[in-house]
Ligand code: URP
Ligand code: ZN
């Protein structure tokens with residue numbers, strides 16, 4: 001299949017120019033002015049931006065919290081329609097299993113027939129034993145160069161202590177594996193949760209009260225010390241607090257190989273949402289907790305300055321009516337996480353680019369290019385270059401709409417952005433040269449998404 005995209009304004013992490021793109025056999029074959037090749041499909045992109053397909057490197061299609069299990073890969077069309085063509089999902093190690101066997105089973109049972117976008121995985125440690133630390137060295141052989149440990153969530157099966165984080169970091173460094181951590185102090189949270197409940201605060205706002213910024217900042221600092229001790233790079237997922245971000249900035253300046261991302265909701269939604277009446281606040285229970293506006297403002301600056309390196313969704317599809325209500329009597333039991341896969345590209349464009357907080361190039365860097373680099377997928381993914389996969393978004397900046405859950409595809413019973421104005425949208429989306437979405441409609445075939453193997457040493461790229 002050949003596709004010629006004519007007259008668009010091409011945006012990459014570094015450039016902006018008017019030009020045409022020729023796609024052949026799923027790859028970008030030519031980029032230039034006035035291409036006159038004959039193609040099977042020609043798309044007129046006049047007045048549109050053309051940028052690389054988004055990469056969401058932080059989704060949970062298979063997360064459990066207590067008894068609750070979230071919506072899975074059947075909702076991955078929601079990524080595609082919004083302009084995300086690759087997702088890196090967290091694949092849980094099963095207790096007593098290797099990461100490889102756990103991922104293979106997950107792939108076969110829950111992913112292969114359903115994936116609408118291309119995908120990769122981060123392992124998630126559930127069973128930190130010697131076999132696991134040994135296996136970390138082999139993860140790149142499976143195309144999985146990243147693995148996550150949860151420093152938070154005491155009492156949940158995925159919680160890891162410092163000894164596990166340290167051993168994982170030690171195992172990672174020669175293999176070029178990137179250790180990712182959910183950095184929150186689990187013991188501080190445990191104490192504060194009990195004290196908050198004992199004071200009679202049991203509603204969703206108790207979640208934020210028991211997870212103040214210091215809980216995150218302490219764990220980020222500890223993670224930096226552990227990484228230094230192991231002489232390994234470290235990646236902090238979902239940074240929310242300005243204090244935590246400042247530690248990353250300062251540690252990096254001192255020479256620590258530390259990097260971090262933030263997420264759509266931590267840039268756009270404030271903690272007061274947790275105080276909404278009628279248990280509506282439960283929709284906004286995610287960890288770390290939402291923060292006050294001063295944190296949001298500082299995170300935008302951090303992105304602009306390169307102190308944080310990517311924007312992810314941290315998408316978790318827990319329904320409000322059933323799953324979130326597991327915590328009706330105590331916030332401690334509200335499943336953590338919020339949907340956002342479908343909103344990341346449009347909301348970051350609206351709140352970031354259209355409102356002048358970041359440039360179009362920065363948008364591409366944070367939502368497409370850096371996630372590709374971090375996960376060892378660059379330049380196959382994450383950019384528009386000759387030879388790269390033809391994952392391409394043709395974006396209409398003049399579109400105006402209102403986000404509603406009714407018009408969402410994510411199969412969750414609420415949207416965190418209900419009623420928000422949306423500026424711009426993915427008018428057409430190509431995945432490896434196939435037109436898979438148009439004006440919010442998914443046109444592809446579930447199961448057509450492919451696994452993309454990540455190369456090791458992702459964090460060796462220059463992200464700042
Ligand atoms: O609240 C969140 N973020 N839930 C998903 C799991 C995690 O902590 O990343
Ligand atoms: Zn997390």
Ligand code: ZN
Pocket residue numbers: 058060238314
């Ligand atoms: Zn997460």
